[in-house]
Amino acid sequence: MDEKNVIELLNLVGRQWTLPVLDELARGARSHNDLARAIDANHQQLARVLRPLVSKHLVHRKVHEASPPIRVYYMLTPRGKAVLACCCRFRTLAAGELDDAM
Template sequence: MTETPQVTGRHRELLDQVLDKWSLHVLDRLCEGPLRFNGLRRAIPVVTQKSLTAALRRLERNGMVERVVVSTRPVAVEYRITPLGKTLQDLIDALLLWTADNLPDVERARARFDDASAVAGGE
């Protein structure tokens, strides 16, 4: 049995960058196939251009995504998942499935907590 590694600052930094608000969406979309920037914007309509650019740069720096210049007229840029990024697909799918399966329980827990906090705060 493999021992669980200690979570260091370096681990936390990587997890923060891979699991941040937009990176998870980008990785999920690119696991389905390559997309151009505007294709990603359409696939994730609530992301701003600035946030998407920052997420793509972080993921490219970490080796999860590659930026490929496509020789067309006009020249276009396409983003693709790398083999390293592809290793996250099952984990991302599991997280999204867990969220869908457990969201009702989480919402009930939040409501109970909020109700109890309101009562305690009113005393």
């Protein structure tokens, strides 16, 4: 991965609402409505966050059309789980808990 890709990924993860979305999806698949409620974001904000996460393959979007109304669910991909694990490490670093490891 070149430097440009790393910076792009860090910028994506650093956007408002991204970490709360990833944290919530780490608990399992969520519908759009449940996810909006869980992170206390409106539907437009959530859509703006989810679009790039889906396009970068951090989050998988699944549409259930079995019966009306159509429901859309989101879940972390393996790549999304790996990114979230890195974010957890950054949180630990930011809290100063890895001073011995440096």
